[in-house]
Amino acid sequence: MFLEIIEVFTSGLINGSVYALMAVGLTLVYGVTKAFNFAYGSFYNLGGYFAWVLLIPLGVIGGYFSVFFMAIPFFFIVGYLLEKVLISPLRKYDDWEMKVMMLTLGLSLFMDFGYQAIFGPRIKSLPGIIEGTVQVGEVVLFQQDIVIFILSLSGMLCFWWILNNTRTGMAVQAVAQNPAGAQIVGIPKDFIFAATFAISTMMVGFGGILLCQKNFVDPMGSTDIMIKAWVITAFGGMGSIRGSLYAAFILGMLEAFVGWYFGMIHVQIATLTLLLVTLAIRPRGLMGRE
Amino acid sequence: MLKINKLNTYYRESHILKDVSVSVDRGQVVIMLGPNGHGKSTLLKSICGLVEKIDGQILYDGQDITGLASDKIVNLGVTYIAENRELFPYMTVMENLKLGAYSKNARGNEKENMAWVASLFPKLMQRQNQLASTMSGGEAKMLAIARGLMSDADLLCIDEPGLGLQPSYRVEISQIIKEISRQGKTVFIVEQNIPQLIEMADKIYIMEEGGISFEGGKYDVLNNEQLKEIFLGL
Numbered sequence: 001m002f003l004e005i006i007e008v009f010t011s012g013l014i015n016g017s018v019y020a021l022m023a024v025g026l027t028l029v030y031g032v033t034k035a036f037n038f039a040y041g042s043f044y045n046l047g048g049y050f051a052w053v054l055l056i057p058l059g060v061i062g063g064y065f066s067v068f069f070m071a072i073p074f075f076f077i078v079g080y081l082l083e084k085v086l087i088s089p090l091r092k093y094d095d096w097e098m099k100v101m102m103l104t105l106g107l108s109l110f111m112d113f114g115y116q117a118i119f120g121p122r123i124k125s126l127p128g129i130i131e132g133t134v135q136v137g138e139v140v141l142f143q144q145d146i147v148i149f150i151l152s153l154s155g156m157l158c159f160w161w162i163l164n165n166t167r168t169g170m171a172v173q174a175v176a177q178n179p180a181g182a183q184i185v186g187i188p189k190d191f192i193f194a195a196t197f198a199i200s201t202m203m204v205g206f207g208g209i210l211l212c213q214k215n216f217v218d219p220m221g222s223t224d225i226m227i228k229a230w231v232i233t234a235f236g237g238m239g240s241i242r243g244s245l246y247a248a249f250i251l252g253m254l255e256a257f258v259g260w261y262f263g264m265i266h267v268q269i270a271t272l273t274l275l276l277v278t279l280a281i282r283p284r285g286l287m288g289r290e
Numbered sequence: 291m292l293k294i295n296k297l298n299t300y301y302r303e304s305h306i307l308k309d310v311s312v313s314v315d316r317g318q319v320v321i322m323l324g325p326n327g328h329g330k331s332t333l334l335k336s337i338c339g340l341v342e343k344i345d346g347q348i349l350y351d352g353q354d355i356t357g358l359a360s361d362k363i364v365n366l367g368v369t370y371i372a373e374n375r376e377l378f379p380y381m382t383v384m385e386n387l388k389l390g391a392y393s394k395n396a397r398g399n400e401k402e403n404m405a406w407v408a409s410l411f412p413k414l415m416q417r418q419n420q421l422a423s424t425m426s427g428g429e430a431k432m433l434a435i436a437r438g439l440m441s442d443a444d445l446l447c448i449d450e451p452g453l454g455l456q457p458s459y460r461v462e463i464s465q466i467i468k469e470i471s472r473q474g475k476t477v478f479i480v481e482q483n484i485p486q487l488i489e490m491a492d493k494i495y496i497m498e499e500g501g502i503s504f505e506g507g508k509y510d511v512l513n514n515e516q517l518k519e520i521f522l523g524l
Contacts, residue, residue: 167392174378174389181376183340185441186364186393289380 006139008260009253014145015211016252017152022207022225023232023244024159025200031176031239032196035087035100040229041222042111043078043201047208048217049115050074052124064129064213068151071205079201083194091193108222115219123221126213148210155206156245159199163241172196176239204229227268231275237288246286250274291316291476292337292445297346299329299336306332308500310346314445314478319471319490322480323511324497330480331373333497334447337478338370339363350445364393369443373450373480375434379423383414383433386422390440399442406473407436410466428459435466445476452483460484488512 022044029037051067054060060067086107090099132143163169174182175192183189208225232251236243251271258270278285292314299307307329314320322330335341337348339360348356355363378386387407391400408415411432417425422433431451438446448467452460464486471477471490481487488494494511496504504510504517511517 170381170385170389171392173381174392177378177380178376180340180372181378182389183360184338184364184370184372184376185389185437186361186369187389188359188361 003138004260008256010139010141010145012253012256013249014149014252015255016249017149017156018207018211019228019232019252020245020248021152021155021159021210022204023229023236023248024156024241025203025207026229027233027236027239027241027244028172028176029196029200030233031241032172033087033097033100033193034239035097036104036230037197037200038101038104038226039082039108039111040104040200040204041224041226042108042115043075043204044208044211044225045115045217045219045222046078046111047071047075047205048124048126048212048221049119050205051126051209051213052119052217055127056124063127064209067209068206071209072202075202075205076198078205079198080194082201083197087197088190088193108226112220112222119217119219121219123219124217126217129213144214148214151210152207155203159203162199168192168195172199224268228271231271235275235278235285237285240285240287240289243285243287291318291351292478293347293349294333294337295347295349297333297336297344297348299332299341299345300343301332301341306500307336310497310500310502312495312502314476314493316444316476317471317474318492319467319477319479319487320493320495321487321491322478322495322497323482324495324503328497329500330497331449334370334449334478334480337363337447338368340370361393364441364443365395367395367442367444369438369441369446371435371438371446371448371451373453375430377422377430377433377437380421382419382421383425384418386433386437387414387418387440390437391442393441396440396442400440403440403442407439410439410469411436428455431455431459431463432466435463439470443475445478446470448477448479448481450480450483452481455483461486464490 026037026040050071054067054070055063086103087100090096090103093099128144129147130143134141134143134146163173171182171187171192172195174187175189179189228251232244232247235251236247254270254274255267259267294310294312297307297310298305310333322333324330332341336344339358344357346356347354350366350368355366378389387404391397391403396403414433414436422430425433435448435451451463460483464484467477467479467487468490479487488508488511491508494506494508495502
């Protein structure tokens with residue numbers, strides 16, 4: 001029993017760390033632009049397919065090392081272009097936040113069906129980053145899980161560092177806290193919006209590679225990820241990065257324990273119940289402001 | 291230094307500024323007086339690229355800056371200091387000041403400007419790790435001015451710094467503006483709650499209903515009983 005709980009806890013921790021990596025990106029976009037990117041889950045899948053294309057048909061030298069190395073600039077550019085080409089033209093409208101939601105919802109459908117058209121409707125599995133197990137006392141851990149945990153944690157630490165120690169990171173926070181103030185000190189909003197989309201797309205793409213190699217690439221799997229990311233963002237407090245960090249780990253644990261005790265079929269209901277109860281008691285979420 | 295020709299601005303259906311022409315020379319302190327809601331703030335915001343629909347011409351150092359994006363204008367050395375402060379609430383005093391020097395033109399002189407700001411606002415420096423949202427109205431105002439100075443601007447457009455403040459803060463603000471001007475900065479200020487400022491003014495404008503209704507030197511205002519009473523409460 002005790003051993004089992006440790007295993008469930010570890011699985012919650014690992015999933016939580018990847019969720020945190022992805023949800024923080026989505027929260028950042030919301031915090032800065034006040035618009036919600038509903039195509040976020042489809043970019044998660046883009047991560048999966050990106051890795052699949054490089055590893056299987058192309059058989060890239062260096063394996064996952066090359067995949068991550070190329071994924072960072074690739075997703076940065078994809079996110080940047082997403083904002084510049086599709087989002088930015090909408091910003092001249094008063095209700096552009098609503099228009100962005102509709103656009104990204106459409107984009108998400110387009111991408112999901114695009115994946116089916118290009119890669120076929122069947123799920124694809126990726127080779128594991130690393131095989132084998134480690135034994136700590138009586139607990140057996142997969143090396144793969146340890147790598148996922150370390151990579152998503154380092155991803156988050158990088159993000160945290162960039163946000164708090166670089167001029168652009170501080171400018172991103174400034175726009176999130178007070179757009180008018182940011183404009184006054186001369187922060188170019190256009191650049192910051194595009195940078196925010198670029199960073200968040202990079203994070204979700206990275207998370208997609210990590211989780212898809214653990215599970216599989218499912219062309220219709222984006223909805224599930226989108227719901228998770230949305231629940232974490234709302235539960236943690238819209239726009240609060242610290243809130244979504246906590247929320248991601250709570251959700252990871254909840255999933256693991258509910259799945260273990262009641263069965264996987266109850267996981268989605270449990271997470272949505274958690275969200276509804278939280279929002280009923282505390283509409284601004286765990287750490288949302290105002 | 292700053293020359294505005296026939297500026298018109300619009301907000302939704304309203305025509306706010308109507309053919310406003312103003313000129314400010316380098317090193318001057320120019321004060322704009324006038325009743326509330328008649329367009330004074332809009333004028334300052336228009337200069338700094340913070341108003342969307344504008345028409346007319348704004349020349350800064352001979353360069354046409356009409357309709358330029360705010361970040362480009364800040365980079366040219368023009369800064370707006372907002373009446374409602376517009377600080378970054380969840381950042382510390384120091385982080386707010388550093389973001390004041392975000393613009394490219396300010397980065398090279400960040401250290402010197404920080405030292406200058408520290409000498410002008412010793413109280414802010416004692417609170418450098420405090421969050422901006424936890425400061426009192428007067429302190430926050432000081433921080434807004436200090437952040438504006440960090441931008442290394444030559445022209446400071448200061449919007450009602452004394453509004454809603456205690457008399458002691460108003461006196462402090464007038465001393466600070468004197469010092470800013472002594473450093474060779476040009477100050478274009480909307481303010482009518484600080485009579486001491488009039489003493490420093492090189493030129494005074496009065497704006498009513500979106501247009502300039504008076505332009506003159508400080509003695510023109512001080513010698514005109516009606517203007518004195520209406521706008522300075524003297």
